[in-house]
Amino acid sequence: MAKFDESDPRWIVQAREDGTNVNQWHWSEKDCSEWSKQRLEQLLGDLTLLNGPATAKTTGLKSVEGDSILNIRKAKLIASYELAIKVRWQGTTAGGQHGSGLIELPYVADENHDEDPEVKVLLPTEDAASQQLKAEILAKGKEPIYAAIRTYVQELRSGVPGKPGNSSSSAAAAAAGSGSGAAAAAANGSAAAAAVPRPGSSGSGSAAAKKSSKRSVSMTEKFYARSQDIFECFTVQGRIQAFTQSAALVQPQPGGTFSWFNGNITGTFQELVPGQRLVMSWRFNSWEEGCLSKVEVELSEPEPGNTVLQLKHTGLPEADKFGHGDVQEQVEQGWRGQIFNRIRAVFGYGV
Structure with missing residues (x-):
């Protein structure tokens, strides 16, 4: 035990000579x-x-x-x-x-x-x-x-x-959130051309961020459009780029990959039924590598020109790779603000 008014060196965090701010x-x-x-x-x-x-x-x-x-x-x-x-x-x-x-x-x-x-x-x-x-x-x-x-x-x-490479001179590499947001915004992270992850790939981040949880988002949205129009907002590259106002890549077939918001969102198509159903693996690049969620989109048209979209987004991580625990909230805000509201605003499919 240290004497009164003397510091015990075991409890002092010494500055490193090389100036490194560890972790x-x-x-x-x-x-x-x-x-x-x-x-x-x-x-x-x-x-x-x-x-x-x-x-x-x-x-x-x-x-x-x-x-x-x-x-x-x-x-x-x-x-x-x-x-x-x-x-x-x-x-x-x-x-x-x-x-x-x-x-x-x-x-x-x-x-x-x-x-x-x-x-x-x-x-x-x-x-x-x-x-x-x-x-x-x-x-x-x-x-x-x-x-x-x-x-x-x-x-x-x-x-x-x-992040490395995101200085003011390379701000073009940054892209949308939400997850907050966006995804969400909307859309988290910023890789300009992020590679689409393979199911089962592994990363080296924190266990809390990688751990899949029972957290999920369920939403019901209505659009003044045909169900096929909404389906194409997920499967036609030009439409995706129109409402995201950013680069997108899409291969609309089972096993085909997609990338939205300059690589902020990536994943793989698992099931496609034109005008009716979509199932996709889905991840944000602010999540740990290997962390995948599942998106199911059901489309119905009770009346011609009136489409009901039911979204179920499951397997959300408990936290992102930065340790933020509000993933569920950010994902929900991202779907609504960065995707659904943008689709309505750009294509005139309702207010």
Whole structure:
């Protein structure tokens, strides 16, 4: 036992001479401001907001103000950010008149990470065309913006800026979440061309992250579309790229592989019945290698042009490879925000 007022060296964590922060034990911070600007430019700079009869799209990021920091302690990630974002847009009314302006997101912050941000449409001039387009964007064009912000938030919170190769100069390699989100957002992780895993492949991550659990997500969604249209949103590469607004690869046959959101989501088709049923293995690249879940999609059309989709997503891990235990919540948010709502917004299959 150490004498009073003397330190026992057994309880002192000595700094390593080589400066290595073993297992991210010590508190460290990464300034993600530059990464955020480049990633938000990718996500928000070329979005389709209205797709007929009036059309509108974003035409580039005007400004990002504020701070974005990724804190790491004991291998746990804590994202701290508070941003004000402005994006340029232009469009054409159904009558052929042109308008333009700015979209402002005045407060995107970590304290509201699970909420969609406020969206304002600013007009440099009060001409009739711009006012008409402003009203339509606020009424029908906000969902692509929400989806982009969910992707950014989920990537930041899952540690994408801190991964090797994800410096500001390689932000193009990052992609959407949710798982938060997205998947979800939506969509976690960021490999630009991640290889599709094979069932039974093994990884070397934590047991908690790799362990399959009884956690699952069940959802019922309705669309104003034919069931075959919805089926093709999972099996036709062009449709997938349209609503994800990112690179996708798809081989729609039993044993065929797929990759969405630039490789954030990968898997294998197990069963396909056109217009009726899909069964797939499914994983996010924020999960440990070898960790696979199962997605079953049932489609029915009680009335022509009205499709009911029933989703059952089983075998979710207890945590992702970063130790986050909110996988079930992030997956559910990702399906709704990054996939189903995007399908409705892009193809007009319901609100």
